[in-house]
Amino acid sequence: MPRQPNVMEIHLPDWIDSFLAGCRDNVPSIRDRMSLVIEAARINVSRGTGGPFAAAVFETESGKLVSVGINLVASGRLSILHAEMVALSLAQMKTGGYDLGRHGLAAHELVTSTEPCAMCFGAILWSGVRRLVIGARGSDASRIGFDEGPKKRNWKTELEARGIAVLCDVERKAAVRVLRDYCRDGGEIYNARKGAG
């Protein structure tokens, strides 16, 4: 008889608590939201808990910090654990439903240190967020060896057509620095066929 695990249990690293303890409840400025995310990516690398990617969900209007996700592919041993997937899932757990855009909730946004890969692009569609805020470009990630996967050329338009605004190049230089430092220090370019996020 074939057997398989009946529970998928994904643990966040311990440092996330002290990181959150240093965060404000509300972060009004978009650049500050991105700086927070970039800092999480940097810590993820320095603590050896994952790749140089982080993401967070905020309430767009108030800037309330809902969740912080980091890349956990290597430490969690699951290829789906890109930072965006973790952040979106934690936000959905916290708000108690699979649709962050449902009636009665404030509008949510995903702030991500690097342009989402093909998988995360799709995940954003189904998450219910109303805005996507991006730091480093996909080409910045590709330059150090990560693979974004094939996305449609007009992927931004596709998101916007579904009511998800897209804001690019927010604190891009700082976001790129985390990627470059990771590469310079010989960080693992993980994932089966490579994969950023």
Next chain:
Amino acid sequence: MPRQPNVMEIHLPDWIDSFLAGCRDNVPSIRDRMSLVIEAARINVSRGTGGPFAAAVFETESGKLVSVGINLVASGRLSILHAEMVALSLAQMKTGGYDLGRHGLAAHELVTSTEPCAMCFGAILWSGVRRLVIGARGSDASRIGFDEGPKKRNWKTELEARGIAVLCDVERKAAVRVLRDYCRDGGEIYNARKGAG
């Protein structure tokens, strides 16, 4: 101080055990592999544990059943819990690594009752599977209201270019029947912007 869950815990429904108890360890025929997956999709609906989608990971050569995933979006309250994501993650947990294509493992394949959506397309890229076997087409899912999301027109070629063979229309009629029955019985077309998988 912002707080968030530190553990993501995803439970499979109880019926999965008895379902697995009825499965053979090895399923040599591709059509039988698909029938098993379609049956899991049907049970997922009849037990009320999720949408009409299932997927499984097999060792391609031996037909060894590695994992069975079902759509858990509504019951698990997470929009990423498409059947393919669950099956791939369970297979990676079982084999102990994020790359099902890594050296030393037999080649793995993902058998899915319906064409993967945009998110799952990306997830397949990073999973390490070497073959994708599909039952119902994306257009079959769209016809009953599910949204596949924007995939590149040449998505099959993109997978094949990365060493992932694609086999379509396997037991398509039976796969479509599960979708139609779900629709006929008034099943929820879940997901923020709708979403198949």
